[in-house]
Amino acid sequence: MPGTVLLLAASPVGKGCLVDAASVLPVLAAVPPAVLSGTDTANVVELADPLEPQAVLTRLRAAAAAPGPLTVFVTGQLQLDRRQRLPHLALARTTPASVRYTALPWHWIREELRLRSPGTTTLFLDLRADPETWEWLRANPLDSGRNNAVYGRIGPPPARRTVAVPSYMKAVATILRSGHRPPPEQLHQHASARLGAEGYADLVLTAPDAAGRTAAPPPYRPGTTRPPTQDGPMHAEAYGVVSAGVGDPYAVVSAGVGDPYAVVPAGVGDPHAAISAAVAADRHADADALAAYHEQAAAHAHGPASEEALHWTEVRADLAMFAGDSVRSCRTWLAVATARLSAGQPADAVGVETAVDRAHHQWGQIGDPVRARELGPALAELRSRVPGRRQGALDHVRRQLRQLQTQG
Structure with missing residues (x-):
């Protein structure tokens, strides 16, 4: 029985584009259809930078209705709609304000594949998330359909x-262009191994769990820290006096020596949503100040090495990445890893491995050789204790350090 292959590559046109999705299609199109599908023969449907979500739905529905194995390759970027805050695959005309109307709701993919026989559908995904969606993925798995x-x-x-x-x-x-199609899990492992340091920050998707959902990043626990209020962990002598107007998600508070003013929450609403809004508005300093406030409050209430405090430290590491400050992001992830190890967590604990992986990734993004050399030895020391699950990570750090020694 012939198979069916759907190649979908989509990203917005203009400054909202996070990934050059369509660039992968010529490489995929050069692979024989039978190899793409893993069957003797296959029909291939290609969608390059589609404009309308309904047009994509029509092609997806037809592919899902075809008998035989179905393989779907999706490349693009995820964004949330502003009303329901559900993930969508951005299309060519998508902007942050128009996600609900111009992007493909991810749950449409799940629903169209829902009635297919178990074991007949395989998805390969290469997706980028915008800052708001990356924050959403901390607490929510990407549901791609049961039995897929x-x-x-x-x-x-x-x-x-x-x-x-x-x-x-x-x-x-x-x-796949070699003409050989290994089993999907092996194909995934081989492809991931080729990413090197680039892939250390990724959320890796593997075969779904019993609920048909790919896992959210385990180390993150948003919402576990109760937002501080005036009768909660916040004390006037430590944090100053809050001044906030009605409906204002931020307040200005006296923060003590060295930092006379900081932007902090008014004690109401979801701090993660407020942080996401600040990042979306390019108010990176405000977002970091808000997270720093919660980090300090959690450390005061639960201890600096508590999960509550480390969660906010991890948030600040990501915020530094969003702001383009790879040095600060790397340094913060190194601090998280060290704190977890010092607290007795094993080297193969998910939180420890994730922190070192993301420090490694951010280290690779540092453009200044001097700053990279400063952080390299600390990363190498951690890599010797936390090799991670990707082979050659420690060798990569040592090799890069040797190259940095020859640069100015």
Whole structure:
């Protein structure tokens, strides 16, 4: 029985583009259809930068209705709609304000594949998330449908004013161009191994759990810290006097020596939503000050090495990444890893491995050789204790350090 392959690559036109999704299609299109599908023959449907979500739905519905195995390759970026805050695949005309009307709701993919026979559907995903969606993924798994095998990665937002390359999907295509199609799990492992340090920050997608959902990043626990209020962990002698107007999600508070003013929450609403809004508005300093306030309050209430405090430290590490400050992000992730190890967590604990992986990724983004050399030894020391699950990580750090020694 012939198989069916759907190649979908989509990203917004203009400054909202996070990934050059369409660049992967020529590489995938060069792979014989039978190899893409893993069947003797296959029909291939290609969608490059589609404009209308309904047009994508029509092609997806037809592919889902076809008998035989179905393989779906999706490259693009995820964004949330402002009303329901649900993930969508951004299309060519998508802007942050028009996600609900111009992007493809991710749950449409799930629903169209829902009635297919178990074991007949495989998805390979190479996705980038904007800052708001990356924050959402801390607490929410990406539901791609029960009984579907899902492989790939979701990457964090690229550095400011840059467009990412879909390296994972290009690696998949390059492997398949050899004419040999390994089993999906092996194909995923081989492609991931080719990413090197680039992939250390990713949320890796593998076969779904019993609920048909790919896991959210385990180390993050948003919402576990109760937002401080005037009768909660916040004390006047430590944090000053809050001054906030009605409806104002931020307040100015006297923060003590060295930092006379900081932007902090008014004690109401979801602090993560307020942080996401600040990042979306390019108010990166405000977002970091808000997270720093919660970090300090959590450390005061639960201890500096508590999960509550470390969660906010992790948030600040991501905020530094969103602001394009790879040095600060790397340093913060190194601090998280060290704190977790010092607290007795094993080297293979998910939180420890994730912190070191993301420190490694951010270290690779540092453009100043001097700053990279400063942080390199600390990363190498941690890598010797936390090798991670990707082979060659410690060797990569040592090799890069040797190259940095020859640079100015």
